[in-house]
Amino acid sequence: MATIHIDNRPYPVKEGENLLQQCLSLGFNLPYFCWHPALGSVGACRQCAIKQFKNEEDKHGKIVMACMTPATDGARISIEDPEAREFRASIIEWLMINHPHDCPVCDEGGECHLQDMTVMTGHTYRRYRGRKRTFHNQNLGPLVNHEMNRCIQCYRCTRFYRDYAGGRDFDALVLRNEVYFGRHQDGTLESEFSGNLVEVCPTGVFTDKSLKQHYTRKWDFQTAPSVCVHCGLGCNTIPGERYGTLRRIHNRFNGAVNGYFLCDRGRYGYDFVNSERRIRRPALRNNRSEPLQPISKGEAVQFLAELLANGTRIIGIGSPRASIEANFALRTLVGPERFYAGVSEQDGRLLASMLDILGQGPARSPSLHEVELADAVLVLGEDVTNTAPLLALALRQSIRRQPQKMAEKMHIPHWNDHAVRAAVQQEQGPLFIAAIADTKLDDVATEMFRGVPDDLARLGFAVAHAIDPRAPPVSDLPDTMRTLADTIAKALKAAGRPLVVSGMGCANVAVIEAAASVAWALCNTGHAAELCFAVPECNSLGAAMIGGAHLELAFETVLGTAAYTGIAADTVIILENDLYHRADAAAVDRFLAAARNVVVIDHISHATSARADVVLPAGTFAETDGTLVNNEGRAQRFFQVFVPQGDIQESWRWAQDLITAAGADKDDPWLNLDQVTAACAASIPGLQPILRAAPTANFRIGGQKVPRQPHRYSGRTAMLANIDVHEPEPPEDPDAPLSFSMEGYPNHPPPALNPRFWAPGWNSVQALNKFQDEVGGALTGGDPGVRLIEPLPAGKVGYFTNIPSAFERRAGEWLVVPLRHIFGTEELSALAPALAELAAKPYLALNPDDAAELGLATGDDSQLQLQRNPGQKYRLPVRLEPGLQRGSAGLPVGLPVLAGIAVPAWGKVTGVGQETPS
Amino acid sequence: MLSEEEKQEIEAQSQHYPTTRALCIEALKIVQEHRGWVSDEGIADVAEALQMAAAELEGVATFYNMIFRKPVGRHVILLCDSVSCWIMGYDRLREHFRARLGIGLGETTADGCFTLLPNVCLGACDHAPAMMIDSTHYQDLDPDRLDEILAKYRMEEIREEKKEKRGPADGNTADP
Amino acid sequence: METPLTRSIAPEKAPPDLAQYEKAGGYAALRKALRMAPGDVTAAVKEANLRGRGGAGFPTAQKWSFVPMGDDAPHPKYFICNADEMEPGTFKDRLLLEGDPHQLIEGMIVSAYAVQADVGYIFLRWAYKLAAQRLEQAIAEAYHRGYLGRNIAGSSYSLELHLHVSAGRYMCGEETALLNALEGKRANPRAKPPYPQVSGLWGKPTVVNNVETLCCVPHIVNKGAAWFKNLSRSGDGGTKLYGVSGRVKKPGLWELPMGTPIREILEEHAGGMRNGYRFRGLLPGGASTDFMIADHLDVAMDFDSMQAAGSRLGTGTMIILDDRTCPVGMLHNLEHFFAQESCGWCTPCWSGLSWVEQILKGLEDGKGEASDLERLQSHARLLSPGHTFCALAPGAAEPLQSGLKYFRDDFDRHIREKRCPWRS
């Protein structure tokens, strides 16, 4: 700590940090543009000018840029100095001379940092008489809109897109007052993080194209704190609703998780909530040859109550994309032994293995923020950009840790971004990527390895052995792999914070065990390693913690083919789950046909709901509350954003209604979410801490709830005036300490309840500054979420010994391995129109040499038959993947037509029209 | 695709720089030398050869004024418009060009012979006004001198044309 | 009067080749330096009080002294000659480059030796085609003769030297922007600190010096600091290339003792104003220096005296404003240049300068308003050093603020008469 004097008053500051960040942290309103807490300082905009004085005697002082000046003990500065004020006002005037006067029709209006700063510095009247410079705009694809005339040349966009996120198709062009930020030519932005431009740009150059489809001003959104449901990382979001439709997602800063950024899947996937495929009313069919007929909620409950009362033998199937509470409620309804996890046996094993490793082993699972701090990384088997996109962004920062130490030695502070980059040039910390095929992180990889999952696992085991000889050796290891393993081991051991990343992407337990072995070997030799697993769904780990047998067993139970389990069933309730995404279509068909009653509770219709006898409309994440557990093992609460129309309600409420109607009630019915959460926490070991994920529904501040509507919310009394001039009473919310109104506690609630970032004078996303103790650091009051899983001290667990043998090509057969896509692989986001446009189309990937052998070229039609189900043939265009190991073929799993195909699996590939060799 | 010659020249330059990236300005100059200007295709070719992103290379190409991202005539006239030349009669020269060639700044004659570009100080201030045509400096200019110089280029053009018509069989390639 | 820098230069003749240069005593300084400790070379340059001729007058030895030395210093270290010379009105380095390339090369090797640099670059502006040819030739000769490359002249010191020809832009002359240009990037300047001596080209210790500065070094090593100081008529050591352009009888370039008064250069060397033209003012050292007027003619052209008189020595090449040239038009021309050459990095520069240019154009076009002068005045004040990222915009502010001061009447006339009085 150091003391500086700001306008003659002493303040404690962090020595060496830049003065802008320190002033903002102290609560001063010092305007800025080019500086960004995550991107650092570059001194371009000159907006943060202050006066610095040599000492107490110096009355003259000189103008310095706060963002470029380190805080030193005894420093004397002035923000109020007239010369500094004048200079800051001039900066705004200069920025505004070319800026169009289009605020009323600009999407950024009302949440524009430029607008805020203009007001803050007091620039009001225009003196410039010249013409404004004008630009062409580019079509940057379906996600981001481009309006270059509004640009103020702060360079934040390129610094985020290129320097921070590694995008290469976007840059600064031309010079002087004509600098153009764009692509080399029109075209969709290639980066998976392009949507962050919308928030990074301090004005309206980059705006959300999906929002344009149903535009609403920031002050008219009803919002609530939420958690992204499109992968397992649990990024915090702020979804915004107006007139019953969900209209956009903004980042909700969580210093431990997503920080300032989201991936495009998370930002744009929300539109599935507005999909025509939403289930909005209960429906029933009496006869499977008839279509589903809408019925009332009462009828539906009545019907099901009778079913249950008639002694039907029922089972429930949960879901990794439904909340803890929803899963738990279904489990309560059917009874724990009749509750099945909504995942395949394969996925279930992978999840159980990860839970076991994280809970029983010595390696800790890091938060995303901690991933950024790692200084040597091995990625084993996971294509993180496609399976856990923000993890890729975090890894891109981790490679800067070691070079940053070089810069520190040269006395260049970490925040002096361009100076650090100029000093370290191409230097980067170690990042090793072992994956099935090429990944989008390869550009920053130190070394890469490509292989089928078993070989990736072997590499991992070899690394573990190289680190700790007590770990079992890998037999028949080729020299190249041994050398690579040694290199990786050396780099990890030399690091201060080594990290191993793996996950479910390979669908291979050996890969996960190998990753654990590496991390454990490090821990056991005195290197505190972290171990990060990517999981595919928003509650994969949470659902796994609740447990339940795997899906295939549910099938067998209904089909009566199960080995003795003591359970028989003829009725199934399926929670928020399309089973066709989990298992081979034929198996699901048989199962659904065999079940006498199929009940689906979900928000979106799909192949499974289409075959149900009863469908109950559930709320999406935006219409319900609940708890999700992310890949780190962090439980986070998401809150309802708006009240859905019709009979849509929380899945857990459907379960409760059925329990009540069937008269099978527990002592008391659950009246609100907290009661479900509490019951769950009490009965499931390990879930106890979820009670602390967020304040309960009866939490009040000064007797008030937290309002979901901002106090500038407009039209509340007029929105329904055409129907009734009496303003309707806002809906009650028994489940959350948030209200569906403007009324409520006007200041900062606990971070887990933050529905928006806004502060007087700070209408843009930068208002976040006012919610952090130290700007750029954790939220005041602590970053939301509670960790459920902590490691056991070193050395308790023996190494895994199940090392697979080396892959061997088979003549005429291919090992089909899974490939993943950020757009397309995940079921819900693929329904958002903007992302549907970008979604991967089905294909079969082959090594070019294999393809040549088969006489296939790019785009040719191939036919794939899996050994386990030769009757099923898939016709797929060929794509060449030089990274694929010979003898393997890549299948983009999870795409609608390919959903449910479990791989790795052996299969035959032929050209269409070619004879199948016998 | 870069031509063999272009590739070789770039390769030769690579000895002067420790990184491939640093070669990009040289490479752009080389492509321009061969093709007259740097087209989108030129950008793509260099980007590919140096494994740079096209956007990044475009950022460089559009920064430097001696990289022409638009087509130019066979001869590029760089007329100094900086202060000493301005004092000594730049305006007159510019107007004279307009009268003689029918083009203003940034324009190319209809026959594609000349492009007229303004240029910053050529370091010939004691002999202002000055200009360069291609690689040749001309100093102490006035309208009469301009006419002489332009005539010289015109003559050369006519000679070139004749040479081309007569074909290489004529054998005489030495410049008189 | 001694003219060490130009003594071997005969403008219309080919420059001395290696043999001729050696015959005239060339590369003796290099041999001598190689026998000295690197620190002693720096000490000699310090003792000689050599100040940078690139415009800012920074003491050369002091600049070198920031380079990390010793066994654990980072390598490679780079030494760069700034031969970008694009300051309007400046044509001094060109003479040295074309006229005696070996002198520069020797200067570079000796200077590079002083900081133990491993690689040198001559960053040459594209327009100097002849200089490029002659430098290439001279570099090849020097390599051939063992003055460059491994184990120079049998010593344990090695230096590679490359010629880099720029692709244009005034900004490249700014030493940190120059580094970006050399790395194949956009020539935006870099933040200081860190200074290039610590983190420069490719992140390594780097020195950037002007051509004329480097040409002085061999002579200092050869003849000693005292001799060098004695060349000068002021506290700064050495001679200086002074130039005059504009409507004088004999525009040109002369090597004269540092501190020669303006009047002497203007009248004795440039022959005074042309017939029919009267002197109104001058920019003493290129476009980015403050105007001076008749009152200043007796000021000595050295760094400190010029500063005291409210201007800067700059490049020492003066541009004369005569009475038949519109001062507002001249400023318009200057500010057009600066606005056009702004790299687009910092707001005051890319936006402020274009506004200044607009206002001046308006005045020239007869569209001026009284408030324009306030606007110009405030820009002159706001674009000062420290306010902007680099020195380009402050350079542009110098002629602006002094022009407003000395030619206020002319500005007023433009507004009053709603036209440029010099345009017919």
Ligand SMILES: Cc1cc2nc3c(=O)[nH]c(=O)nc-3n(C[C@H](O)[C@H](O)[C@H](O)COP(=O)(O)O)c2cc1C
């Ligand atoms: C916009 C701008 C342009 C410059 N152009 C040149 C130039 O062309 N040549 C030069 O030697 N210095 C130029 N300088 C000064 C250099 O930044 C640097 O100070 C100089 O090369 C140092 O050399 P010296 O110490 O030998 O004077 C320029 C500075 C600025 C701000």
Ligand code: SF4
């Ligand atoms: S586009 Fe936006 S972020 Fe990029 S420079 Fe312009 S104002 Fe800044």
Ligand code: FES
């Ligand atoms: S925020 Fe400090 S210069 Fe831009």
